[in-house]
Amino acid sequence: MTLAGKNECGRWAFFLGGITLYALGLNLFLAPNNIAAGGVSGIATVLGSLLPVSVATVIFLINLPLLVASVFVRGWKFTKNTLVGSWVYTGLVYATAWLPVLTTNPVCAALFGGALYGAGMALLVLGNGSVGGTDLVIRLLVARFPSISVGKMALLVESGVIAFSMIAYRDIEVGLYAILAIYICAVFADKALRGFNQGNLCFIITGKDPGLVAAPLMEHIGCAVTRLDGYGMYSAAERGILLTAIRTSQTPRLKRLLSEVDAKAFVVVLPATEILGGKFQHLFLPGEKP
Template structure:
């Protein structure tokens, strides 16, 4: 019993973060998307359509539509969707209707898409960081993927969002709203990536050179970055060549290039983005 009580108290900060994130999402909906008929996919998009057709509260719609999805998920997926997801779904639905009295901040569609999509993306990103979702199309996608496994969850989400956008355009008979909703979906997705992954992603440099010893020593001394030597073979020449792998901060890349070219002007370098780095020298920086 003591362990359960302790676990409950350790989870309180997480639930507070989810609550704040749900409020941010609700503000994005109530201040920008709902009043301007921007149905940017998902169950909330269906809720927006029902609101403008029948004046039915969006939050109630989202909650009612989620009930069969939760029941199906419980049966097909077990309890994998989690208590946090159930909590986030209920809190978000309540906040959407509680904030419905607020006066819309603008009737400009472009501004509504930009700020509404950004707030929804920020809220969802914070919720995802707490290992939860707001139910809806996430659960629907998992259920459909379980039944039709050759369709990926990402494809299902894209199809559902597209159908909701088309439905809204047909119902409102304003086809430009579908274009605005598509922009909102894109912005939401980008903001989610920024919140969950971060914007300060690093670079991975692969260096092929016969002067690997001097290059690696200078990188470790001057950049204070670790270097790993991999064994490679040039298939054209059949010769063994060392391949250096080094993960760098973006601002370190110019100096790294300078070091390599000074030691070996004929070195081969290619650099790729690294979206998440965990380990000594990077974990704190990525979370900061």
């Protein structure tokens, strides 16, 4: 199989995996506990519990006019991928509706349902897919009201879904559980997309021999160190600049070693959202080997 074929297979694997996690999070945790965690699925959760119709049917009925509108507003090229995602998602919600509810504790449901939603969202992003829903609503509204940013529009739409659930159920707590689920979803999606290889980026400015300062760091911590040449404008002297990326747990040890080898070193420690390469995580594309 060619590299392009492998990448396409990988994209579809992420796409289908993300939709499956979405459906499981909805049917195993959120919908049975009346937690409308935003989106069309949230609206369907409310209507499905109040009307004699399944959640999957409501999702399909809401998405249908949105897809038709999308064809006229954004064109067929944009809509066709969302069309596939929304239909597959609806089918999987139908197919997993028979699964037993895993908990009736709304807090647990919000935590685990939000986690599955977040993992599913990350996989959909990696697979460049969409299940329609409020994602489609937001894009259509932004096209109609370009002065409002995507982030603000998303906040307005999701807040409206949560408010709708609180009014429909006449219960403020269901809205609070929904907010908790959305927060957990965002945290998991962020972690999955940015990676768990977070750490610190350290700049060490020293007046001593940079090699002598870097040696104990490489020996005792095992970190790679890059040397840059600098010039101190205040001291009017040459300075060695050492750059290294370490895990957060290694930062206290680095400070202790620096205090022993050069107590006068000027050190800047910056949080690094994700570190790739070297002893950290490798960057790879769907379908390729890491």
